[in-house]
Ligand code: NAD
């Protein structure tokens with residue numbers, strides 16, 4: 001079968017022929033419906049090298065694609081309760097499955113991560129940019145009758161903002177609250193939709209691309225372009241109080257600094273983008289009790305909640321579909337900033 005392979009650090013992926021996998025004990029073989037292209041993959045193949053902190057768990061070569069959905073094709077030994085053809089979302093992170101963190105469905109923060117040979121499906125272990133994918137049965141979240149192809153981005157571009165927003169909910173509860181979304185790509189656009197669906201906050205959004213801001217406006221955000229006067233304009237939209245919860249899906253120094261300048265007293269800044277920007281903090285540099293934190297992906301339980309929002313029509317990722325033969329083009333377009341919405345590779349055309 002065809003698969004998009006990460007072959008080496010600082011090397012663009014290749015489309016190769018590999019063996020169709022078979023499910024081991026406790027695993028399920030999925031016929032892939034959709035595999036989203038995430039900007040983190042671009043970091044993996046363009047920026048990282050063997051010295052990167054988690055590089056030992058992402059040793060090439062493997063199949064990319066950590067944002068997947070598919071139909072049950074075959075189950076491995078000991079797996080029951082699945083019907084061939086049923087559609088599922090894949091929870092990507094794979095922890096030991098039995099520590100305290102994994103037991104609460106948070107494999108991202110597995111206590112035994114140091115003993116794990118990989119991070120997730122598509123990050124150290126074969127992912128979904130292929131015709132078929134093997135995952136632990138425990139990592140499957142049912143989609144029912146909902147379209148699994150458009151759902152694929154939910155497993156990262158949906159789950160990651162959802163987790164960040166859920167942890168910030170205490171800041172957004174009540175009337176007159178504001179949220180700011182910086183970076184309106186795959187994750188940021190879904191973040192706007194989630195904020196609109198589960199909070200009453202006014203959503204402010206910004207990006208360097210006018211077409212990305214136009215899409216956020218269609219989803220109910222008020223947009224503010226970058227450049228001079230941006231901080232003042234955002235503060236004005238909050239009645240001078242500042243933003244209660246800022247979500248930065250870029251993570252460079254200038255975006256984090258903008259977040260620090262607009263956040264309210266007792267507000268919260270969540271850095272989700274992994275660009276690695278460094279900023280300074282001192283007692284007087286941030287408003288009192290403003291939190292600055294980062295989040296990584298989300299929990300299995302939260303993916304069930306994201307799937308529910310999608311099945312209820314409350315969120316819907318904007319998807320651009322690519323055939324398997326054009327899968328590398330999806331990464332080129334993402335790398336070159338030419339996408340609006342999420343690129344999803346669809347290996348089996350209807
Ligand atoms: P994307 O390429 O689809 O979107 C990025 C968006 O940011 C684009 O619309 C781009 O125009 C905009 N942008 C770039 N620089 C900007 C700036 N200076 N100011 C305002 N907007 C700017 O990327 P994505 O797949 O949505 O991923 C976003 C980030 O989140 C990436 O860094 C990715 O690696 C990271 N990520 C983190 C996690 C996590 O768990 N923390 C999970 C997935 C992705």
Ligand code: ZN
Pocket residue numbers: 095096097098099100101102103107109110111112113
């Ligand atoms: Zn664990």
